Amino acid sequence: MARSSGEIREAFLRFFEAKGHRIVASASLVPEGDPTLLFTNAGMVPFKNTFLGVETRGYVRAVTSQKCMRVSGKHNDLENVGRTPRHNTFFEMLGNFSFGDYFKVEAIEHSWELLTECFGIDPSRIAVTVFREDDEAYDLWRKKIGIPKKKIFRLDEAENFWSMGDTGPCGPCSEIHIDFGANSACNSAVCDPACDCGRWLEIWNLVFMQFDRDAEGKLTPLPKPSIDTGASLERLASVLQGVPSNFDTDLFRGIMDRIQEISKIKRGANVEHDVSMNIVADHTRALVFLIGDGVLPGNEGRGYVLRRLLRRAARHGVLLGIERPFLFDIGDAVIDEMASAYPELRDRRAYITSRIQREEERFLETLSKGLVRLEEDLAQLEKSGSKVLSGEAVFKLYDTYGFPADLTADILAGRNLKIDEVGFNTAMTAQRERARAAWKGSGDKRAAEIYGRIASDISTQFSGYSALAGASTIRALLVNGESRDVASCGDTVEVVVAETPFYAESGGQVGDRGTLRVSGGEVKIADTQRPALELVIHRGVVTEGEVRVDAEAELAVDADARAATVRNHSGTHLLHAALRSVLGSQAMQKGSLVAPDRLRFDFTHDAPVDDGQIEAIEDLVNRWIEQNVPATVREMSYPEAIESGAVAIFNEKYGDVVRVVQFGDFSTELCGGTHAVATGEIGLLKILSESGIASGVRRIEALTGLGALNHLREQENALKAASELLRVPVADVPARIEKLLEDRRAAEREIERLQSAERGEASKDLSRDAKQISGVRVVAARVAGAGAKELRGMVDDLRSQLTSGIVLLAAETNGQVSLALGVTKDLTDRYRASDLIREIAMVVGGKGGGRPDFAQAGGSDPSKIDDALERLEELIAGS
Ligand code: ATP
Numbered sequence: 001m002a003r004s005s006g007e008i009r010e011a012f013l014r015f016f017e018a019k020g021h022r023i024v025a026s027a028s029l030v031p032e033g034d035p036t037l038l039f040t041n042a043g044m045v046p047f048k049n050t051f052l053g054v055e056t057r058g059y060v061r062a063v064t065s066q067k068c069m070r071v072s073g074k075h076n077d078l079e080n081v082g083r084t085p086r087h088n089t090f091f092e093m094l095g096n097f098s099f100g101d102y103f104k105v106e107a108i109e110h111s112w113e114l115l116t117e118c119f120g121i122d123p124s125r126i127a128v129t130v131f132r133e134d135d136e137a138y139d140l141w142r143k144k145i146g147i148p149k150k151k152i153f154r155l156d157e158a159e160n161f162w163s164m165g166d167t168g169p170c171g172p173c174s175e176i177h178i179d180f181g182a183n184s185a186c187n188s189a190v191c192d193p194a195c196d197c198g199r200w201l202e203i204w205n206l207v208f209m210q211f212d213r214d215a216e217g218k219l220t221p222l223p224k225p226s227i228d229t230g231a232s233l234e235r236l237a238s239v240l241q242g243v244p245s246n247f248d249t250d251l252f253r254g255i256m257d258r259i260q261e262i263s264k265i266k267r268g269a270n271v272e273h274d275v276s277m278n279i280v281a282d283h284t285r286a287l288v289f290l291i292g293d294g295v296l297p298g299n300e301g302r303g304y305v306l307r308r309l310l311r312r313a314a315r316h317g318v319l320l321g322i323e324r325p326f327l328f329d330i331g332d333a334v335i336d337e338m339a340s341a342y343p344e345l346r347d348r349r350a351y352i353t354s355r356i357q358r359e360e361e362r363f364l365e366t367l368s369k370g371l372v373r374l375e376e377d378l379a380q381l382e383k384s385g386s387k388v389l390s391g392e393a394v395f396k397l398y399d400t401y402g403f404p405a406d407l408t409a410d411i412l413a414g415r416n417l418k419i420d421e422v423g424f425n426t427a428m429t430a431q432r433e434r435a436r437a438a439w440k441g442s443g444d445k446r447a448a449e450i451y452g453r454i455a456s457d458i459s460t461q462f463s464g465y466s467a468l469a470g471a472s473t474i475r476a477l478l479v480n481g482e483s484r485d486v487a488s489c490g491d492t493v494e495v496v497v498a499e500t501p502f503y504a505e506s507g508g509q510v511g512d513r514g515t516l517r518v519s520g521g522e523v524k525i526a527d528t529q530r531p532a533l534e535l536v537i538h539r540g541v542v543t544e545g546e547v548r549v550d551a552e553a554e555l556a557v558d559a560d561a562r563a564a565t566v567r568n569h570s571g572t573h574l575l576h577a578a579l580r581s582v583l584g585s586q587a588m589q590k591g592s593l594v595a596p597d598r599l600r601f602d603f604t605h606d607a608p609v610d611d612g613q614i615e616a617i618e619d620l621v622n623r624w625i626e627q628n629v630p631a632t633v634r635e636m637s638y639p640e641a642i643e644s645g646a647v648a649i650f651n652e653k654y655g656d657v658v659r660v661v662q663f664g665d666f667s668t669e670l671c672g673g674t675h676a677v678a679t680g681e682i683g684l685l686k687i688l689s690e691s692g693i694a695s696g697v698r699r700i701e702a703l704t705g706l707g708a709l710n711h712l713r714e715q716e717n718a719l720k721a722a723s724e725l726l727r728v729p730v731a732d733v734p735a736r737i738e739k740l741l742e743d744r745r746a747a748e749r750e751i752e753r754l755q756s757a758e759r760g761e762a763s764k765d766l767s768r769d770a771k772q773i774s775g776v777r778v779v780a781a782r783v784a785g786a787g788a789k790e791l792r793g794m795v796d797d798l799r800s801q802l803t804s805g806i807v808l809l810a811a812e813t814n815g816q817v818s819l820a821l822g823v824t825k826d827l828t829d830r831y832r833a834s835d836l837i838r839e840i841a842m843v844v845g846g847k848g849g850g851r852p853d854f855a856q857a858g859g860s861d862p863s864k865i866d867d868a869l870e871r872l873e874e875l876i877a878g879s
């Protein structure tokens with residue numbers, strides 16, 4: 001009866017498909033458009049708007065195997081992972097959903113049928129829980145299914161009321177547990193499924209979704225009660241394969257083998273080693289899937305979670321005696337295991353493993369230093385007799401050595417010590433605030449509610465792939481976010497119609513602009529947006545008369561702007577294909593902006609793209625343009641599309657039916673955007689710039705069509721102007737400029753030579769005029785047009801001409817005084833240049849200093865230069 005996890009996943013999906021459910025592909029681990037949630041943490045997350053009635057889909061029953069992460073927020077299992085048999089950070093949640101269709105009866109019947117008939121679990125091993133007040137669910141299990149009373153438990157809200165987060169859809173639930181029989185280690189008075197003794201294993205949770213909870217905690221009934229269920233593949237597999245934990249299932253076999261091979265430690269020999277192996281295996285699965293979904297290590301938000309997981313895993317590697325980067329190797333084993341279910345991992349293999357390796361190397365460099373520091377802290381701690389490491393110490397480890405607090409806590413846990421979490425949090429407040437601000441969301445909830453209401457009874461058809469104009473009825477108007485029947489001249493409006501040729505911003509392509517006309521009124525549309533899947537909002541200003549709900553409108557897209565956007569969008573696809581061809585398939589799209597006047601393309605790549613590569617990319621794209629290859633656009637299911645080699649984009653959310661845009665055999669992408677009929681339309685693609693925008697992410701900006709021509713023309717005009725000024729043909733401009741620069745350098749050298757000759761002459765004159773004071777030859781003179789550097793040169797000249805003597809030169813530049821003073825070596829016992837200059841500088845209101853044989857000074861009073869020169873003579877005469 002032992003089934004492989006692949007078979008379990010497949011059987012689950014097929015079972016519900018046969019019961020009228022649509023099989024929907026897993027969404028990304030990064031939830032789209034939900035800033036309140038770091039990661040998808042349950043199968044229902046991608047359907048949140050469907051449950052809330054904001055979004056409608058072409059079906060009312062769905063079944064999925066959804067990638068989930070529970071490492072943050074309301075559902076955080078991080079501390080449990082590796083230590084309990086049943087918790088993972090990353091896992092796959094199998095679930096069936098009813099969107100206002102069937103409710104409790106079918107949900108309960110289906111689950112029972114699947115577990116007992118299809119999976120063959122002995123009914124006597126099953127126990128269920130219901131929410132204390134949910135008599136309906138109790139009766140269904142008791143009477144309809146026939147579960148004996150002693151196997152049905154009524155539990156409180158803490159156990160049997162499910163919510164996705166602090167706000168959002170929620171409701172009472174009913175959990176299905178496997179009962180492993182009374183456990184001698186259990187010492188609680190009542191051992192029910194809420195007990196943690198190991199007797200019970202929750203495998204499936206059926207949520208009867210009835211409410212939406214708002215920020216104040218108020219529950220509002222959902223438009224139609226719905227069903228959301230979740231059972232992890234990992235737990236089901238552990239039960240159906242009869243193994244003691246998720247980590248002993250076939251999902252982990254290849255991964256554990258690799259860990260044992262590298263560490264040369266056998267599983268089952270030592271409890272702590274087993275825990276470390278579990279953590280390494282679990283966290284590496286999470287790393288692979290997170291990086292595969294476009295998350296990169298960072299210091300905030302999702303990136304920081306990724307970094308923490310990697311560091312914990314690396315640390316547990318050290319506990320297994322592995323002190324070199326190895327997680328990337330485990331990542332390879334994860335991809336081997338999971339690629340049949342997630343083929344995109346295969347394409348991203350090199351990218352994912354190299355990311356892991358790099359981050360690992362970075363961390364291992366500081367790990368040992370950090371551990372030394374921690375040992376010092378712990379020695380101190382022991383002396384003080386405390387069992388709690390201070391918040392500052394924890395923060396210091398975090399800040400200097402990159403030790404996440406949970407890593408430090410994990411290390412301390414092994415020695416029965418704790419960290420001062422409050423103290424750490426205080427020290428972290430600044431960073432936390434920053435991170436929180438970034439995730440707080442935009443406060444768009446009210447707008448979302450209004451759109452939600454509109455979207456629940458209006459859906460907009462898009463006709464703009466083929467048409468740029470069309471007629472339709474106005475279904476709703478919003479002015480300042482309020483629903484209105486009429487909008488008048490000057491109003492800023494949002495218009496909803498039944499069918500529109502306007503493309504709403506998505507997939508990087510900006511929304512269309514244009515005009516909407518009714519009899520007696522006109523709206524200039526500046527932007528088009530899609531706040532819900534089937535709701536299109538035209539934003540603009542009423543420029544004439546008024547517009548009313550139910551009026552017939554003529555909609556016309558700005559055709560020039562659209563055509564320019566189309567060129568840029570198709571250009572982006574060719575650019576993407578050329579990047580992958582020239583740089584390799586690790587160059588994956590990270591984001592893009594496609595507007596009428598420009599295109600921007602962000603992609604993953606580790607090094608700057610050099611000029612030769614840029615040229616090769618431009619050549620390739622323009623050759624494809626020249627070939628005028630027609631576009632083919634097809635619709636198909638997501639798995640079919642991936643199967644056919646289409647490139648899906650990180651973090652994009654795709655429906656079940658996807659659009660595949662293909663140009664020849666070089667570019668196939670999932671894309672909902674508008675495209676050229678054939679590549680020739682693009683005309684020309686010219687790359688303007690290439691730069692780095694984040695670690696491992698590059699950005700290219702480019703132009704197409706007439707935009708590219710205009711850019712080239714501007715450059716040409718600048719060159720022409722240069723050629724006219726230089727009076728040479730354009731082709732000779734660089735050589736001419738080079739020649740001019742060379743001439744200039746020669747002229748500068750000549751000037752320098754003449755000046756120094758002139759100074760030489762001047763020095764000679766001065767040395768001839770040297771005075772004898774107290775038996776010392778003294779030159780004290782003013783020099784015109786010299787700076788500090790020239791003065792120094794002249795002082796040197798004069799010192800050697802005098803053989804023995806003292807020289808003081810002064811110059812004035814820009815109202816400031818420079819002084820330089822030299823003493824020949826034979827006299828430095830009697831006259832120290834640095835002492836003399838101090839006295840003299842005071843005369844011109846300045847300060848100075850230097851060595852015994854040479855000193856310099858500045859001053860602010862040029863009118864006192866003569867006094868300063870005299871002062872030298874006084875000083876020598878007086879000494
Ligand atoms: P537990 O109390 O065991 O942590 P839960 O109450 O948090 O479970 P739910 O939020 O109801 O679980 O999630 C639905 C299902 O997802 C569970 O029945 C279980 O099969 C699975 N599941 C939940 N958390 C994990 C996890 N960390 N690792 C693996 N599977 C999980």
Ligand code: MG
Nearest residue numbers: 070075076077
């Ligand atoms: Mg849990």
